[in-house]
Amino acid sequence: MTGNPLAPSWLAVPADPEALDPRIWPSSATRTDDGALAIGGMAASDLIARFGSPLYVLDERDLQSRAVRVRTAFADAFEPLGVRTIVYYAGKALLTAQVAAWMAEADLHIDVATDGELATALAGGVDAARLGLHGNNKSDAEIDMAVRLGVGTIVLDSADEVERVAAAAGRYGVRQRVRLRINSGVHASTHEYLATAHEDQKFGVPIGDAPAIVETIRASEGLAFVGLHSHIGSQIFDAAGFREAARRLVALHALLAQSGPVPELNLGGGWGIDYTSADTAFEPEDIAVALAEILVEQCAEHGIPVPQIAVEPGRYIAGPAGVTLYTVGTVKPVAVASGAGVAAQRTYVSVDGGMSDNVRPALYGADYTAALGRRSDAAPMLSRVVGRHCESGDIVVRDTYLPGDTGRGDLLVVAATGAYCWSLSSNYNHVGRPPIVAVADGAARILVRGETIDDLLARDTGLTD
Structure with a gap:
């Protein structure tokens, strides 16, 4: 399939939209028989239903194994040298x-x-x-x-x-x-x-x-x-x-x-x-x-x-061990003039988080990979995943191909968000920071609870009884 002329040169149209590149995704990331995306033996949809959206999810085993791998790699390289x-x-x-x-x-x-x-x-x-x-x-x-x-x-x-x-x-x-x-x-x-x-x-x-x-x-x-x-x-x-x-x-x-x-x-x-x-x-x-x-x-x-x-x-x-789960809201196709004046379409897919839970795209121009949480046979469309905040720079994934039937209520998963996303998170627009959940062997537990509106108001001394 021919790519969209608005897409960057490095972004290819996916041959298999359901594939999860092991270089990018946690080691436990899989698709179930019905095409649902799962982490640590837990379907992403079940995690959202239990803990809410947006949600940081950490593959406990992947995090631990990566720590051990680094320690072992340096011991193996230097210990023979004494x-x-x-x-x-x-x-x-x-x-x-x-x-x-x-x-x-x-x-x-x-x-x-x-x-x-x-x-x-x-x-x-x-x-x-x-x-x-x-x-x-x-x-x-x-x-x-x-x-x-x-x-x-x-x-x-x-x-x-x-x-x-x-x-x-x-x-x-x-x-x-x-x-x-x-x-x-x-x-x-x-x-x-x-x-x-x-x-x-x-x-x-x-x-x-x-x-x-x-x-x-x-x-x-x-x-x-x-x-x-x-x-x-x-x-x-x-x-x-x-x-x-x-x-x-x-x-x-x-x-x-x-x-x-x-x-x-x-x-x-x-x-x-x-x-x-x-x-x-x-x-x-x-x-x-x-x-x-x-x-x-x-x-x-x-x-x-x-x-x-x-x-x-x-x-x-930490980075590859974590993903962020979002729920899709508004989906907005936008006609854009590409090079040589050729008209093309980019689809803006809005999610219920954004720069308050991942500021790296706005701060560094960082790129990410996203995947739909369910199976889809629809043709891929060039998409820009954006947040809910009052900034045009509130971009979560600048360029990606998502299924053409992506719509309101869908679950979207962004990979490699374990590092510097929660650490840099904020309450911009008075949005509470999401919880962090660890998953392993089909079980999940909260590591850090999410913030509620009551949490945000609790520190405001201007409130009266």
């Missing part, structure tokens, strides 16, 4: 008390960036010693909380944090482990807002400033310098950026090792995942092997042993 590895789960991707508990069960540490994330991880039963605290603007209260509770490592993001963390360590009579975040100057091939290591940036300190800051850290009785940290961005598919960052970090590591121990090197995360058929994500085994090769090469060049390695994936673990 190098220990630590995998931190980047909590900012998706963090609930249960998710934190699952990560601990998978023998992962957890990276947190605020007192709220710290409290959530602790509520999940995670040992504070297995946490790392990030943040470019940590408050004194957050630093105090982290030191008091025994957080394993604090990542220093600026020179002024050296004195502030040392002061907190002095108050509690401890020696706080710290890493120094380095702005490596590597320009990652990703969206501008997702690149976190170019020079004009709020995160980290320039490589040239690091030796003096590390000297100050080492001179403090309350601090233990354990190594460097680097994170070049998110949703990255090009390995060149990771290789160049590793090269620059090893050179700095070698320089600092001349005057004292530098036991660890944290290379961050940022690995991309497949959101659409056009994406080409790394496998964690490939990333681990590639990093091991470049580190062995660079450390040999500088005459130093390969240090203990840490990484911080978040999106890879």
Whole structure:
């Protein structure tokens, strides 16, 4: 079938509209005999009937297996070298008390960036010693909380944090482990807002400033310098950026090792995942092997042993394990002039959520994959899935082919929404945030309850009895 001229070049008309690409969908995503879409042994329609719409759904087994896969991949790549590895789960991707508990069960540490994330991880039963605290603007209260509770490592993001963390360590009579975040100057091939290591940036300190800051850290009785940290961005598919960052970090590591121990090197995360058929994500085994090769090469060049390695994936673990369920409302065909003045049609499919539960398309121009929750033999139509909010940029899926009989009341499922959707959710237009439900082996349970109108009004002090 010929594609719609309004469709982007990467979007092909689906040969099988019911197919679920395993690179994009959770491992348990299937079609039942009657064509209904199911996750974790639960029909999406049954989940909507029980928990409401919109609804975040998390494949519990997929999430756990992805965490174990990353840990195993890095152990397999580095342990033959005699190098220990630590995998931190980047909590900012998706963090609930249960998710934190699952990560601990998978023998992962957890990276947190605020007192709220710290409290959530602790509520999940995670040992504070297995946490790392990030943040470019940590408050004194957050630093105090982290030191008091025994957080394993604090990542220093600026020179002024050296004195502030040392002061907190002095108050509690401890020696706080710290890493120094380095702005490596590597320009990652990703969206501008997702690149976190170019020079004009709020995160980290320039490589040239690091030796003096590390000297100050080492001179403090309350601090233990354990190594460097680097994170070049998110949703990255090009390995060149990771290789160049590793090269620059090893050179700095070698320089600092001349005057004292530098036991660890944290290379961050940022690995991309497949959101659409056009994406080409790394496998964690490939990333681990590639990093091991470049580190062995660079450390040999500088005459130093390969240090203990840490990484911080978040999106890879949580993203593909989650989907969002919506109910279709208005379906509106719109005639649009395409190139050379040829008229074409795009159909706007409105759902009962939008940028309040997934702001990434509006914020980053992110693309997603969607599927109808039921069987349909109708011809595919070029569609744009949009939300209910008062913004023309309220787009959930910019370009997709949906069955031509998609209509009001249909269930629509958007894949790979496990990372940064609930975390970035809001109450725009006074819409309550949806619940998160975990599914596994034909059973479902709520991880985070949805917000009601009463919840939204409860904090409004202008209300009268």
